[in-house]
Amino acid sequence: MRLRRSHRIAVRLGPLISLSLSNPTGTAVFSQHRVSARCVRTDGRATMEDALLLGVEGVKKTILHGGTSELPKFITGTKVTFHFRTQLCNDERTVLDDSKKVGIPMELVIGNMFKMEVWETLLSSMRIGEVAEFWCDIIHTGMYPIVAKSLRRIAEGKDPVDWHIHTCGIANMFAYHTLGYEDLDELQKEPQPLYFVLELLKVEQPSEYNRESWALNDEERLKAVPVLHGQGNKLYKMGRYEEATLKYKEAIICIKNVQTKEKSWEAPWLKLEKMALTLTLNYCQCLLRMEEYYEVIEHTSDIINQHPGVMKAFYLRGKAHVEVWNEEEAKRDFEKVLELDPGMKKAVRKELAVLNMRMEEKKEEDKLKYKGMF
Structure with a gap:
């Protein structure tokens, strides 16, 4: 995954987050359960996206704005461009991150072991132009503070990680240390459900774009x-x-x-x-x-x-x-x-x-x- 900026370093977090900028940390593995996700439209009608999210525990989807055309193909290597907004599940719906405010859309390649694994699932349920809100339980949000740290550093024009040869992120990931952002530190110490509002901008098949190293x-x-x-x-x-x-x-x-x-x-x-x-x-x-x-x-x-x-x-x-x-x-x-x-x-x-x-x-x-x- 990457931010669209001219200054990019391809990196992975841990077992890695494919970020173009990109940090070493480790891959989070979440157990899969058979509890269905709920997907609802504001008009109450059932959707194909509902079926696509079946089998994913701890996800609820609400379509805020319908997309266009048919559901795209999301095969391995597909590049997805989207905006995201992350909010706490409190009364104020506190915004943690908003790519629109930064002015830089995100890019993610399906199947590249992006650390926020659930985002691939969420995006794969969407049509181009669609805006949807997803409630995700903590089994899916535990890695968000680490991901958000890298995304914020990119937006600030900094390298997301220390890529030096001595870096070993796996050990660091499981020992608490400051991420440099107070809100992310709190979220890392006490994981909680989050809302993700995603807007799908573009879907490109592997043959339709030049693949960079990230x-x-x-x-x-x-x-x-x-x-x-x-x-x-x-x-x-x-x-x-x-x-x-x-x-x-x-x-x-x-x-x-x-x-x-x-x-x-x-x-x-x-x-x-x-x-x-x-x-x-x-x-x-x-x-x-x-x-x-x-x-x-x-x-x-x-x-x-x-x-x-x-x-x-x-x-x-x-x-x-x-x-x-x-x-x-x-x-x-x-x-x-x-x-x-x-x-x-x-x-x-x-x-x-x-x-x-x-x-x-x-x-x-x-x-x-x-x-x-x-």
């Missing part, structure tokens, strides 16, 4: 990784570093979407981690060329904390420390490089010479600066 299934994501990796490498060699970072980042997110379904530190997870590690180091190398030194230090430190034996992470961090005059930190990193790979002696000697030159330049700059102060 809309791919796991098999397609893994196939996309080497392609994106190769494109990133080519762009790097051409000196188009910013474009290369986008390719590397997209590949990392594809991997992380798949990896969160694997058990941490077991063979399949480690294989994916190795792939993500290589891409993250390439990403950092681009940042170094773009003179984003503090960001390089941040990302490589994340890698080192998780994988303390990765020589290239120390090497790139050392180079970044050199550029921001962190003399002692740079020396420590280069010492660690030699400890991990004595064959890097020539490269380290060269970097230490650059460090000495940079520190001399800094001293001269400081002299001139302080000379004018007295």
Whole structure:
């Protein structure tokens, strides 16, 4: 699922919410019961949508505005564009989120394991142009605070999740922590039924739109990784570093979407981690060329904390420390490089010479600066 914005990062929450922006957390599994949902029209007539919602416990539907034409086909891979409004079940019907106020419709791909699983069911009961209100019990709303956090961050122009290589959302998801929004924190601590008012805007079959990485299934994501990796490498060699970072980042997110379904530190997870590690180091190398030194230090430190034996992470961090005059930190990193790979002696000697030159330049700059102060 995604918000329609030019700035998008494909991500999944946990076992993942397919968000284009997109966070790692875990997939909520709700047991299915045989209690029927109720679907009513304001004119009281029974509808085909009523039958489509049978078998879903804890859902009640009221059509506020009828749609047009026949019920669309909602097969796996179908992209659905819609507006939503979320309200509490209190006397005031307090509005939590409203995509119309933000001015950005939502997009969801059927079958892509969107964390608010019930939304696929609700939307699949609707016609284009229809506006319907759904009451959903807590068996369907438990994941809403996590989903809403990501949607709000996208609307604010922020990345919905921390996609760094060290992120492991599964552990975080089941331990209470602040989401950064007081109303969502309360809802996370005490789940409750919610009203969702949905307006179905557009339905596109898989052959009718170009699928971006966020809309791919796991098999397609893994196939996309080497392609994106190769494109990133080519762009790097051409000196188009910013474009290369986008390719590397997209590949990392594809991997992380798949990896969160694997058990941490077991063979399949480690294989994916190795792939993500290589891409993250390439990403950092681009940042170094773009003179984003503090960001390089941040990302490589994340890698080192998780994988303390990765020589290239120390090497790139050392180079970044050199550029921001962190003399002692740079020396420590280069010492660690030699400890991990004595064959890097020539490269380290060269970097230490650059460090000495940079520190001399800094001293001269400081002299001139302080000379004018007295």
